[in-house]
Amino acid sequence: MTPEPTAPVRMTRQRRALDAILETTDGFLSAQDLHVRLRSGGDRVALATVYSQLAKMAEAGEVDQIRTEAGEALYRRCRSEHHHHLRCRSCGLVEELDAPAVEAWAGEVARTSGWDEIAHSVEVTGICPSCQRG
Amino acid sequence: MTPEPTAPVRMTRQRRALDAILETTDGFLSAQDLHVRLRSGGDRVALATVYSQLAKMAEAGEVDQIRTEAGEALYRRCRSEHHHHLRCRSCGLVEELDAPAVEAWAGEVARTSGWDEIAHSVEVTGICPSCQRG
DNA sequence: CTTTTTGCAAATCTTTTGCACTCTA
DNA sequence: TAGAGTGCAAAAGATTTGCAAAAAG
Numbered sequence: 001m002t003p004e005p006t007a008p009v010r011m012t013r014q015r016r017a018l019d020a021i022l023e024t025t026d027g028f029l030s031a032q033d034l035h036v037r038l039r040s041g042g043d044r045v046a047l048a049t050v051y052s053q054l055a056k057m058a059e060a061g062e063v064d065q066i067r068t069e070a071g072e073a074l075y076r077r078c079r080s081e082h083h084h085h086l087r088c089r090s091c092g093l094v095e096e097l098d099a100p101a102v103e104a105w106a107g108e109v110a111r112t113s114g115w116d117e118i119a120h121s122v123e124v125t126g127i128c129p130s131c132q133r134g
Numbered sequence: 135m136t137p138e139p140t141a142p143v144r145m146t147r148q149r150r151a152l153d154a155i156l157e158t159t160d161g162f163l164s165a166q167d168l169h170v171r172l173r174s175g176g177d178r179v180a181l182a183t184v185y186s187q188l189a190k191m192a193e194a195g196e197v198d199q200i201r202t203e204a205g206e207a208l209y210r211r212c213r214s215e216h217h218h219h220l221r222c223r224s225c226g227l228v229e230e231l232d233a234p235a236v237e238a239w240a241g242e243v244a245r246t247s248g249w250d251e252i253a254h255s256v257e258v259t260g261i262c263p264s265c266q267r268g
Numbered sequence: 269c270t271t272t273t274t275g276c277a278a279a280t281c282t283t284t285t286g287c288a289c290t291c292t293a
Numbered sequence: 294t295a296g297a298g299t300g301c302a303a304a305a306g307a308t309t310t311g312c313a314a315a316a317a318g
Contacts, residue, residue: 010272010317032307046275051308053273071205071282072307086249097243102256105235109258115220118260122236124243126252144292144297166282180300185283187298205307206282 009056017043018053027094028066028074066123084121088128097124143190151177152187161228162200162208200257218255222262231258 009015021029021037029037031050038045054075057063063075066085084102086095102122110118143149155163155171163171165184172179188209191197197209200219213230220229236256244252 008272008318012273012317014274030307048276048309049274055308067201067205070306071201071207073205086243086247086252088249089251099239101235101239105233106258109220109231110260113220113260114263115222115260116266117223118220118258120256120258122254122256124240124252124254126244126247126249129248132250142293142297146292146298148299164282178300182284182301183299189284 009060014043014045014049015053017041017045018050022063022075022077025076027092028064028076030068030072030074034075066121084124086124086126088131089125090127090131090134093128093130095128097122143194148177148179148183149187151175151179152184156191156197156209156211159210161226162198162210164202164206164208168209200255218258220258220260222265223259224261224265224268227262227264229262231256 017038018034021034021041031047031054034054035045035047035050038050054063054065054073058065058075062078064078066074068074069089079096084097084099086097087093099122102120106118106120109115109120151172152168155168155175165181165188168188169179169181169184172184188197188199188207192199192209196212198212200208200221202208203223218231218233218236220231221227233256236254240252240254243249243254
C-alpha cells in the first residue's frame, strides 16, 4: 500500500539503551521520562536523540504513541496485538483493555463509510481504585 | 458529583465574537485558527484571550477538544450529545460518528472495572473519499 | 568510505503567565 | 465599584532543526 523508501536502522549504543527501557517498561513514557531514565541508568543520551529515535520507531510502527490531555506525547513498545487503554486521570496508571465490541464497530465503519485506511483508538480515562482511596 | 465553584461569565465583545465563530463553524479549529478568523472578521482579540476563553468553555463543557497528531488542540462548539469523530489524516476533514456499540461497552467498563468517573473518547482516522481521489 | 546517528545549542511553536488596565454586571 | 476579562510581552514547555563530529555497516 505504501512504497516506504525504508531507511536502514543502525544499532547504536543509544538506540539499544532506548530499546532496553521500552522493552522492560509496561506503561507509557514521555520522551523526557525516557531521557531521565536513560541517564539514571548511566546511559548518556541526548534528549534530541531520544526524540529522533522515537520518531523513527513510531513511523516504523514499533511503538504506540498517545497524547496527554496536556498535549505531551507518550510512547511505549507495541505489545502483541491491537488493544486500548484505561488511564487514570489522577496518577497516570494505564491498564490495557480488550474491546471486541469496539473492534467490530470499527470494522463496520471501515466497511460502510467510504473512507480508506481506517484506524481507531479508544481512550478511556477515569480514577483508578487506588486514587479513589488516596 | 463535583461542587464546581462556578465563576460568573461576563459577556465581553471578545467572548461574543468567539462564540459567533464557533456557532457558525462545523469543523474543528485550533486556537490560532480562531484568532486568525477573528482578525479577518475585523475583531481585534488577543491570542491569549482566545486561549483563555477556550479554556473556560472547555471546562464548562461548551466545546469539544481534540488533539492533532502533532499535539495541537482543536476545538469546536459541542453539538447535540455525546458522539465521536472520523478524521481524515490527509485533509483534516472531520465527520461525526454514532457509536452505540462503543457507548454500551464503555458503560460496562465503568460498571465492572472498579474505576470511577469513567469517560471515553474514540478517535477514528482514515482517508476521506475526496482525498482518495486527489 | 558512505551514510546514518549524535550531541548541542539555537530555533520553533503552542500554550501559559504576570500584571496593569479596562470593562461588565 | 468589585472582580472578571483583556492585551502585551515575557516565560514555559515540548519538540525540531542545523551542523560538524563520531560511529555503523
